[in-house]
Amino acid sequence: MAHHWSLDPDITFLNHGSFGATPTAVLDEQSRIRAQMESDPVRFFERDAVELMAKSVGSISEFLNADRDGMTFCHNATGGINTVLRSLELNAGDEIIVPDHAYQACWNAVEFVAQRAGAKVVVVDLPFRCESEDEIIEPLLTAISPRTVLAMIDTVTSPTGMRMPFERLVAEFQARGVDVLLDAAHGPGIVPLDLDKLDVAWITGNCHKWLCSPKGAAFLHIREDKRESTKPLTISHGFNAEMSAVEKFRFEYDWQGTSDPSAIFSIPKSIETLESMVSGGFEAIMERNNNLARAGRDVLCESLGTDAPHPDSMVTAMATIDLPGTYDGPPDFRGDPLHNGLLDDWGIQVPVFPWPHHEMRYFRISSYLYNSLAEYEYLAQALSESM
Numbered sequence: 001m002a003h004h005w006s007l008d009p010d011i012t013f014l015n016h017g018s019f020g021a022t023p024t025a026v027l028d029e030q031s032r033i034r035a036q037m038e039s040d041p042v043r044f045f046e047r048d049a050v051e052l053m054a055k056s057v058g059s060i061s062e063f064l065n066a067d068r069d070g071m072t073f074c075h076n077a078t079g080g081i082n083t084v085l086r087s088l089e090l091n092a093g094d095e096i097i098v099p100d101h102a103y104q105a106c107w108n109a110v111e112f113v114a115q116r117a118g119a120k121v122v123v124v125d126l127p128f129r130c131e132s133e134d135e136i137i138e139p140l141l142t143a144i145s146p147r148t149v150l151a152m153i154d155t156v157t158s159p160t161g162m163r164m165p166f167e168r169l170v171a172e173f174q175a176r177g178v179d180v181l182l183d184a185a186h187g188p189g190i191v192p193l194d195l196d197k198l199d200v201a202w203i204t205g206n207c208h209k210w211l212c213s214p215k216g217a218a219f220l221h222i223r224e225d226k227r228e229s230t231k232p233l234t235i236s237h238g239f240n241a242e243m244s245a246v247e248k249f250r251f252e253y254d255w256q257g258t259s260d261p262s263a264i265f266s267i268p269k270s271i272e273t274l275e276s277m278v279s280g281g282f283e284a285i286m287e288r289n290n291n292l293a294r295a296g297r298d299v300l301c302e303s304l305g306t307d308a309p310h311p312d313s314m315v316t317a318m319a320t321i322d323l324p325g326t327y328d329g330p331p332d333f334r335g336d337p338l339h340n341g342l343l344d345d346w347g348i349q350v351p352v353f354p355w356p357h358h359e360m361r362y363f364r365i366s367s368y369l370y371n372s373l374a375e376y377e378y379l380a381q382a383l384s385e386s387m
Contacts, residue, residue: 001277002370011343012375014296014350017158017186017318017366020209021362022270028271030214033262033351045258053254053264059268060207060219064188066195069246070222072232073264077185079233080204080220081106081152084181085113088150088232092118095147097178099124099140099164100357101157108151122148128243128322128358129309132163141172148178155193155205156186159355161320161364162310163191166311170200179226188219189274189282190289190316199227208263210317210368213270216263220253232256269339277369285369289317293367297321300365303380320364323387327354327361338363338386346382 004023007013013021033052037044061068074080096110100123114121124143126136140151151173155166170180182203187193188212195203204220207213222230225250231239238251274280278288294312297319301308308315309322331354334340339352352363365376 004028004277005370007370010347012346012348012378013256014348014367014371014375014379016368016371017161017209017364018351019215019370020206020212021370022212022214023206023273025343026212026214026270026275030262030266033265034235034260037260037262045245049261049265050254051328053261055107056264056267058273060188063271064193064195064219064221065197067224069072069249070224070227072220072222072249073261074204074218074233075259075263076208076221077206078083078103078105078247080202080218081181081183082109082271083220083233084202084204084222084230084264086233088113089229090117090119090149090273091112094119094149095122095145096120097122097124097143097148097151098139098155099126099136099153101126101128101160101162102152102154103158103183106152106185108288119149120147128160128162128320128360130314131311133314136162137165137168137172140169141176144173144176144178150179150181152181152183154186155184155319156316158185159337159353159359159362159364161315161318161322163314163316165200170198174199174201186316190318191285192283195221199223202230207267207270209266211270212274212328213267214263216260217267217270253272274369288369289367290315292371293319293365293371294371295318296365296367296371296379299376300380300383303384308349317367321361323361323363324351327359328330330354330356336361341386342379345386346378348379348382350379352371 006024057068059069061071092206098110122143124139144340153166153169154164156163162229174179179201182200184205187205201223207217208215232253234256236256241248242249278284336352342348354361
């Protein structure tokens with residue numbers, strides 16, 4: 001299916017998880033929207049954008065089975081995380097739980113708001129190699145104290161590629177009176193999400209990754225009881241508007257100043273395009289991608305003489321493998337030598353990185369519709385000759 005994308009045919013692209021890749025049909029839709037915008041910018045923002053925003057809200061809400069009155073957009077999941085955290089009214093001594101597999105940018109945002117308020121970030125050490133979800137759930141729940149006000153949990157961890165048991169964790173934390181901020185940067189299109197059933201306080205996720213929307217498209221969903229207190233990062237005209245709660249929410253989030261909303265307005269086309277590629281839609285897409293990532297992981301583990309670090313139930317379309325004994329310090333801005341060598345010498349795009357929190361070096365593969373098992377076999381060959 002690679003002909004649907006404009007990826008360089010000379011590159012073996014095994015890193016969909018970092019920034020995604022957008023099909024050409026979706027890029028064409030984005031270009032059409034941009035042309036519409038530039039043909040009459042005033043009409044576009046005053047009239048056309050209202051209709052296009054409603055269409056995008058409806059499309060992603062239907063896809064995630066979410067209450068559309070709580071659905072809004074941001075440019076990326078990190079922005080969604082910041083939106084929620086910057087809206088919290090924290091007190092000195094409050095505690096926020098963060099697992100040590102969390103995405104560093106979002107972890108940094110938690111540290112920022114905690115330091116400003118005199119709150120405490122409780123970092124929970126989780127194993128990388130594990131045999132069951134219980135090894136993940138127990139340490140997180142044990143970290144709850146009478147001062148815990150929030151837990152930031154991932155759907156799928158970015159550095160370690162682990163599918164978190166987020167459904168159970170959301171239910172367990174919220175049953176104990178602890179709000180959950182669900183980081184679904186790797187969420188829509190890689191794991192099934194039913195927001196009505198999940199009923200999480202806040203969830204934000206990228207659409208440019210596994211939904212293959214253009215870069216700059218992410219969603220933020222806010223549960224009804226949190227909407228009034230959760231304000232957008234950019235306070236604009238909607239803040240003092242006198243209107244119904246639903247209208248005010250739309251005004252505050254939909255208009256945060258002038259920007260190019262074409263990526264967000266392309267989300268319906270992204271969902272439609274991908275669902276048309278595979279019989280069975282996204283359920284079949286996820287099954288295909290997950291099975292390929294697991295097969296690729298097994299090929300690589302066999303080649304490296306190691307065991308798979310997680311059970312299949314905790315692996316989605318991304319799989320991370322550890323490289324014991326090779327950690328030699330924090331990341332270098334010049335990039336990991338193995339990563340650079342794989343790209344420059346073999347034409348393979350795959351992330352290799354040190355993770356200081358575990359004092360470990362990892363590499364991570366991703367699988368999407370344009371990938372094949374032969375590409376992971378090629379990576380195994382490259383690794384055997386490069387390490």
